[in-house]
Amino acid sequence: MATAEQIKALIKSYIEDDDARFCAVAMQVAAHAARQGHGRLADELRSLVDEAKTRSGTKRRKTPVPIATPRGELSELLVASYPQIRLADMVLTDPLRQRLIRILKEYRQQHKLRSHGLSPRRKLLLTGPPGSGKTMTASALSGELKLPLFVIQLDGLITKFMGETAAKLRLIFDAMDQTTGVYLFDEFDAIGSERAMANDVGEVRRILTSYLQLLDQDTSNSLIVAATNHGDFLDRALFRRFDDVIGFSLPTQDLARELFKSRLSLFNTEQVGWTQVLEAAEGLSHADLTRACEDAAKESILSGTTEIPSERLIAALNERRAIMQ
Structure with a gap:
């Protein structure tokens, strides 16, 4: 019969509407049944999985997929995708998960807030x-809200010509108003850090000024997400412009074990x-632990x-550590 972990995986994949994972776990259950001598049950399970795959494929073909593709100059500034990831796929601390759930709840019920003059x-x-x-959090917010994710390409945004970058920023903020989505400025410290402005007091400072003005003026229905590895370097003026500042950290041992499971x-x-595995995982990031799991x-x-x-x-974890050093 199915193991406890397989049952949990089945329920989780059903809740998340992940057909591929559900079928994969069901086939694991069928294989387990066959090894225990329950051949008839195994055959029935395999037949049911095959039927489910057929129906799922037909359903997908009949359901049109909306495509929001940046065009013209925007195609050099934005990369669009439709993430399927959900918060349930992420291993998070309870306080962090609750803060993200609060963001989703406020967005989904924004009409209630706006009726009372709140945003x-x-x-x-x-x-x-x-x-x-x-x-990954930006992707999960996109997946939960069923909105496209637009990642801003900073290499296409920042130019050496005075005023050109500000004009491109304006294009991006105009797109936020025209196409509702989650807009991610990744590695945001490239334009928002005090260190960057110290090295280039000209164009970088103008970019930041333009960004702050556009952020203040934005009244779209899109989520604007800026992500940085160097929060300490950011200009202090930035923090009060955002509705929420959320800090991420390396996983604790409890969180690492939950991620492995x-x-x-x-x-x-x-x-x-x-005990030995968690010692080997000490100091590694969520991404490193995930990659080590995949390698193993x-x-x-x-x-x-x-x-x-x-x-x-442990060998996979040590390999990840060596790569990161």
């Missing part, structure tokens, strides 16, 4: 070390020595097993 949190500043989940839910981790999972799959030994996971 939802729309302008967000995310700070924290690389790989701590800032970009989530990412490896389809594998047998009963023999994992968590790939090796197990190619070795023909569903078991994740401690040494395999």
